[in-house]
Amino acid sequence: MADVVVTLPLSFGIELWAREGDLPGEEWSGEESHFYLGGPVPKISPGERVYVVYAGKLRGYAPLVRIARTARGFALVRHNNAVAVTIDEYVKGFRCARARWWAYEDERPFPEWRTA
DSSP states (O other): OOSEEEEOOTTTOHHHHHTTSOOTTOOOOSOOEEEEEOSSOOOOOTTSEEEEEETTEEEEEEEOOEEEEETTEEEEEEOSOOBOEEOSSOOOOOSSOEEOOSOGGGOEEOTTTTOO
16 A cells, blocks of 8 residues: 555644644654554555645645554554645545555645644
């Protein structure tokens, strides 16, 4: 599968999510960040990208460090190196993880990634 895309629930909020991990351009805090999911574990390897969608927009990605098993499923784990990018396409939210469907060339910087 390689790179995967996940959706941040609207009820969670982008600001709360942003406080959980190292933001684009920040040095690594030494903490790991986890994105918890149920369902089948995607075929993704360390170093491949985990993209995040919120409120219909692609917000960016971070390289996967590892997959951790949990009592309810699994977590996609990252450290730092998040990159704020988007694509010129509305992305409807979904559950679980999906394969990236666009080309890297379609990505553009997204400095206003925190805006709804």
